[in-house]
Amino acid sequence: MKTMAQNIKPLFLALAALNLSCQAWTVAPINGGIAQVTLPDSDSRPQASYLGHPVLIEGQSPHWQAIVGIPLDRPAGTEYLEVSSPQAARLAFTISHKDYPEQHITLRNLHMVNPSAAELQRIHQELSEERQDFAIFDGRTPALADMHLPVQPTALDSAFGLRRFFNGEERAPHSGLDLQAQEGQAVYAPLGGRVLLSRDLYFNGGTVIIDHGQGLISMYCHLSRIEVAAGQNLAAGAELGRVGHTGRATGPHLHWSVSLNDVRIDPSLLLDAGQRQQLTGHH
Ligand SMILES: [Zn+2]
Incomplete structure (x- = not known):
């Protein structure tokens, strides 16, 4: 197995250095996006949940905020974050609605498009395994502000949230970003x-x-x-595989999904x- 140092490419290091000077981000709360909810001050790290799933809490004692993933099909309105520790509280926050465009493929x-019975059985088994993985809540705190593109894209193929039609039949909306890249290009853990x-x-x-x-x-x-x-621990920037199709x-690209509190959100956020500029092509 290659060492981490061999796996980290100069590009990634340059991007990592660039990121050090950046401010913490703020985003507008929408369906398919993220809500940042400020929590009451507390000495210990609070615990909270949204729609029955524990949510990511970031910050430092005594200031904390919840980073909450909002489902694509959630209408505009008031949402509630249930804080369970150190003191129970119900925090309201408002989301607005984004209409995502259609895509016909x-x-x-x-x-x-129409898998056989045997193929469907395999698909359902794999989907349930995928869902179980997305529902995992491990106590480690991710370095959220260091998130990077997993590949150097030549273009953005398909944005997140597109309503998808395969040969005219509507299927699940696009749950990630499609990054156009060349076959064989390295993919890194962001x-x-x-x-x-x-x-x-x-x-x-x-x-x-x-x-x-x-x-x-x-x-x-x-x-x-x-x-x-499976089971391997990866450092940020470790190579995890190669782009393919x-x-x-329909062609070589990287589909990248990101999930928060078991909700698939727009990774670009x-x-x-x-x-983000690299996605819009303004190099
Ligand atoms: Zn995709």
Whole structure:
């Protein structure tokens, strides 16, 4: 196995250095996005949940905030964060609504549009495993502000949240970002974490899922090669695999999903302005 130092590329180091000068981000709370909820001051790290799932808490004693993932199908209105420790409290916050555009995709491989009974069984089994992974809440605190793009993209293929139609049939909305990149390009862990899954899946192709702690889970799909094993601890910037077009993919790209409190959110919201610019093509 390669050492971490060999796996970290100069580009990643340059980006990491750049990030040190950046301010903490703020985002508008929308469906498919993130709400930042300020918690009452306390000496110990509070615990809170949203829609029954524990949420990520960041900060330093006595100042804390919850970083809450909002489901795509949540309407505009008032939401509630349930604080359980050190003192029970119910905190209201407001979200606004974003309409996500439609995307129509033509697939020639009809097994990817209407899978057989045997294929469906495999798909359901893999989906339930994926869901279990996304629901994990590990106590480690992720270095959220250090989040980086996992690959140097040539373009943004498909944004997060698109309402998807495969050969005219509506399927689940796009739960991640598609980063256009070349076949074989290296994919890096954008934050440190533990590998939960690393293998070939029916729709997702070569897949790696990483647990970064406190319910922040990320997934990388359509890989042509996987270079990490389940259970392995990864440092930020460690190479996890290579870009490919395995599974349900029309061409080489990296599908990148990010989940908070078991909710898939737009990964670009966790990037700083400089990193986000790389997605819009303003190099
Ligand atoms: Zn995708």
